[in-house]
Amino acid sequence: MSTANPLPATFLRGGTSKGIFLKRSDLPEDPSEWTPIFQGIMGSPDPQYRRQLNGMGGGVSSLSKICVVGPPSSPERAAEVDVEYTFVQVGIEDGTLDLSGNCGNLSSMIGVFALDEELCSPRKVKADSGVATVRSFNTNTSKIIDTTFPVSLSGGKHVAVLDAPQVEMAGVPGKASRIVLQFVNPSGARTGKLLPTGSPVDVLECGLDGAAPSLIPASLVDATNPTVFVSSDDLAEALGLQDRGISSADYSLLDVERLLESIRQAGAKRMGLDPSAKAQPKIAVLSEPAEDATDADIIIYAFSMGVLHKAVPMTVGLCLGVATGVQGTIAHGIVSKARARLGAIPSDMVRIRHPGGVVAVGAEFAEDGTVLNAQVLRTGRRLMKGVVWW
Numbered sequence: 001m002s003t004a005n006p007l008p009a010t011f012l013r014g015g016t017s018k019g020i021f022l023k024r025s026d027l028p029e030d031p032s033e034w035t036p037i038f039q040g041i042m043g044s045p046d047p048q049y050r051r052q053l054n055g056m057g058g059g060v061s062s063l064s065k066i067c068v069v070g071p072p073s074s075p076e077r078a079a080e081v082d083v084e085y086t087f088v089q090v091g092i093e094d095g096t097l098d099l100s101g102n103c104g105n106l107s108s109m110i111g112v113f114a115l116d117e118e119l120c121s122p123r124k125v126k127a128d129s130g131v132a133t134v135r136s137f138n139t140n141t142s143k144i145i146d147t148t149f150p151v152s153l154s155g156g157k158h159v160a161v162l163d164a165p166q167v168e169m170a171g172v173p174g175k176a177s178r179i180v181l182q183f184v185n186p187s188g189a190r191t192g193k194l195l196p197t198g199s200p201v202d203v204l205e206c207g208l209d210g211a212a213p214s215l216i217p218a219s220l221v222d223a224t225n226p227t228v229f230v231s232s233d234d235l236a237e238a239l240g241l242q243d244r245g246i247s248s249a250d251y252s253l254l255d256v257e258r259l260l261e262s263i264r265q266a267g268a269k270r271m272g273l274d275p276s277a278k279a280q281p282k283i284a285v286l287s288e289p290a291e292d293a294t295d296a297d298i299i300i301y302a303f304s305m306g307v308l309h310k311a312v313p314m315t316v317g318l319c320l321g322v323a324t325g326v327q328g329t330i331a332h333g334i335v336s337k338a339r340a341r342l343g344a345i346p347s348d349m350v351r352i353r354h355p356g357g358v359v360a361v362g363a364e365f366a367e368d369g370t371v372l373n374a375q376v377l378r379t380g381r382r383l384m385k386g387v388v389w390w
Helices: 035-042 110-116 232-238 248-252 254-271 314-323 330-342
Strands: 007-014 017-023 065-070 083-090 124-126 131-138 143-154 157-160 179-184 202-206 214-223 225-231 282-287 298-304 349-354 357-365 371-378 380-388
Touching: 007 035, 007 110, 035 065, 035 083, 065 110, 083 110, 110 131, 110 143, 110 157, 110 380, 202 254, 214 232, 214 254, 214 314, 214 330, 225 232, 225 254, 225 314, 225 330, 232 254, 232 282, 248 254, 254 282, 254 298, 282 314, 282 330, 298 314, 298 330, 314 330, 314 349, 314 357, 314 371
Parallel strands: 017 065, 083 131, 225 282, 298 349
Antiparallel strands: 007 017, 007 380, 065 083, 124 131, 131 143, 143 157, 143 179, 179 371, 202 214, 214 225, 282 298, 349 357, 357 371
16 A cells, blocks of 8 residues: 555644644554655754754654554454554654654643544543543553543534633643543553662763763653653762752753763663663753742753753653652652752642743552552644645
């Protein structure tokens, strides 16, 4: 079967990301044949300008994403979920398709797209509150994800309502409908373990070319997506900036980016992951809020594909929410100290300040420490439906 050009497509915002949503049935059966199609759609590779002006991409990782959605691929899976999807991160400079992880922001719109395209019906509908839940299976991480959102009946079918003025989220203007994104049993998305090394903190040897290596403590956590967490104090010491500390402007400096990439690759090796894969694991720098700050429990600067994220990748935020509940991790230590200073009561919801604002994420643990779920509130919007040339 030849692939249509142009190809039926929908352009959606989910959280602080935007992406192209495609039906699985419109693509070649073999994912290895997706490369030229997805490169053409996004305008990659673009090593010289990094703007993807020849496609739908926007020159940053949060705008170079594709979701491929279809019905469950087997009767056994159909008994568990309503729909399944594969997330693809398209490299801006090299056009590489990375299927090693998932996107939390775009995951929030899988259920909406599935209903729009009549790929499934909602698993649950609460008539009293007018919300529906669609359960999806993410093929990248082999994890189940629920999205719950307002619906209305049109022609006997449930249609997602996205423009109810219910909630607002950092990084997006105005209010929109509340979408509850819940990752079921999120631990071990790539490695099979919440703590891939079995330790809440590992010491990594890394450094810049030509410089003596540094030993940097890091928490290697795998929940929703694997992430390497380091503290800003330890990073400042490795850079020789312990006297003044790390400022927000420092995160865009070339030496800082290079050192963080060295730490990320060292963490990837320790987690048993491919250090050359740019999308996974992610890396994030954590710090305690200022003494007079009362709106957040922890501060994060996260990097995606080697570049400082303008907000926080949602899977990283969810992973951080889980990490704060694991004793001994860097995140747990920072949040415990911040809450003790404020005299705050421990809560399942963690308030994370990122460059774009504050987001609250939650994680539920069983008595034995197993992570039952991780969740966050998102909003989304339909932007375009039609065809896209590749």
